[in-house]
Amino acid sequence: MNLRTTVQAATIRLRDAGVDSPDHDARALAVHVLGLAKPSDLLLVDELDEHQLAAYDELVTRRAARVPLQHLTGSVGFRYIELEVGPGVFVPRPETESVVQFAVDALTGVDRPLCVDLCTGSGTIAFALANEVPGATVHAVERDPEALEWTRRNAANRVKAGDPEVLLHLGSAEDALPGFDGTLDLVISNPPYVATTEAHIPDPEVVDHDPGIALWAGEDGLDVIRLVERAARRLLRPGGLLVVEHSDRQGRSAPALLERAGGWSEIQDHKDYADRDRYVTARWSGA
Numbered sequence: 244m245n246l247r248t249t250v251q252a253a254t255i256r257l258r259d260a261g262v263d264s265p266d267h268d269a270r271a272l273a274v275h276v277l278g279l280a281k282p283s284d285l286l287l288v289d290e291l292d293e294h295q296l297a298a299y300d301e302l303v304t305r306r307a308a309r310v311p312l313q314h315l316t317g318s319v320g321f322r323y324i325e326l327e328v329g330p331g332v333f334v335p336r337p338e339t340e341s342v343v344q345f346a347v348d349a350l351t352g353v354d355r356p357l358c359v360d361l362c363t364g365s366g367t368i369a370f371a372l373a374n375e376v377p378g379a380t381v382h383a384v385e386r387d388p389e390a391l392e393w394t395r396r397n398a399a400n401r402v403k404a405g406d407p408e409v410l411l412h413l414g415s416a417e418d419a420l421p422g423f424d425g426t427l428d429l430v431i432s433n434p435p436y437v438a439t440t441e442a443h444i445p446d447p448e449v450v451d452h453d454p455g456i457a458l459w460a461g462e463d464g465l466d467v468i469r470l471v472e473r474a475a476r477r478l479l480r481p482g483g484l485l486v487v488e489h490s491d492r493q494g495r496s497a498p499a500l501l502e503r504a505g506g507w508s509e510i511q512d513h514k515d516y517a518d519r520d521r522y523v524t525a526r527w528s529g530a
């Protein structure tokens with residue numbers, strides 16, 4: 244069967260099913276089924292054999308049922324690394340890349356920085372930091388044992404790829420790293436932040452496939468950010484940096500939370516690459 248015609252038909256199926264990026268996803272699934280390295284390699288293939296066609300058809304059917312693309316391919320690219328993901332763990336999002344960029348820039352010139360990624364999920368932020376910040380020691384904390392299984396798998400892959408080991412901890416952000424009080428250079432987090440009162444229902448890929456513990460965070464969506472703030476004031480050294488992702492509706496409420504808590508200086512909110520409010524940063528005064 245002709246590849247181009249098959250991918251075009253799949254694009255129409257995915258578009259009719261309400262998938263956001265039907266053309267991209269139809270090509271990504273073809274790349275996956277054919278075992279190609281990159282989308283442009285599709286230009287080198289004319290035909291799908293019978294087995295490839297059956298495998299492709301099955302994946303397109305599941306994608307049309309709104310199973311996340313990354314659950315079907317089994318992985319996601321995040322900054323310079325590849326992470327394994329699937330049922331039981333939150334799929335890393337591109338907007339978190341801008342959050343990591345801020346931390347990487349801020350750590351430039353800090354000698355052997357000591358960092359923690361709270362609410363690490365698949366290890367997204369922690370493994371990116373270990374990959375990009377020379378000399379960093381990175382801890383990663385996750386409350387959900389099922390998610391931490393994915394973190395462990397990714398940890399093994401990253402060490403095989405030559406990155407420094409990230410130290411994994413099962414537990415809640417609020418109790419993170421007892422014994423490290425007042426010593427950390429960076430506390431960073433992409434925590435759950437969807438308000439239970441949120442009127443806009445997220446896409447089926449999110450509500451049906453991301454774990455609930457990764458999404459919901461109380462009536463105002465700030466419950467876990469409050470835990471992260473409390474952990475950060477305990478863990479950071481004076482002058483240490485807090486970087487926390489939030490929803491595009493929390494560009495005022497997240498910085499206000501830090502103002503009210505007190506002890507934070509240089510509180511700033513930032514936009515992501517799509518120009519939406521996305522993360523707050525602040526320095527711990529040591530007060």
Ligand SMILES: C[S@@+](CC[C@H](N)C(=O)[O-])C[C@H]1O[C@@H](n2cnc3c(N)ncnc32)[C@H](O)[C@@H]1O
Nearest residue numbers: 333335362363364367386387415416433435457
């Ligand atoms: C939005 S997901 C983000 C995962 C990862 N940081 C990323 O960007 O891909 C939030 C993660 O926080 C975890 N989590 C929720 N409450 C937590 C808590 N109190 N302490 C630690 N982790 C928590 C969830 O299990 C989930 O893996």
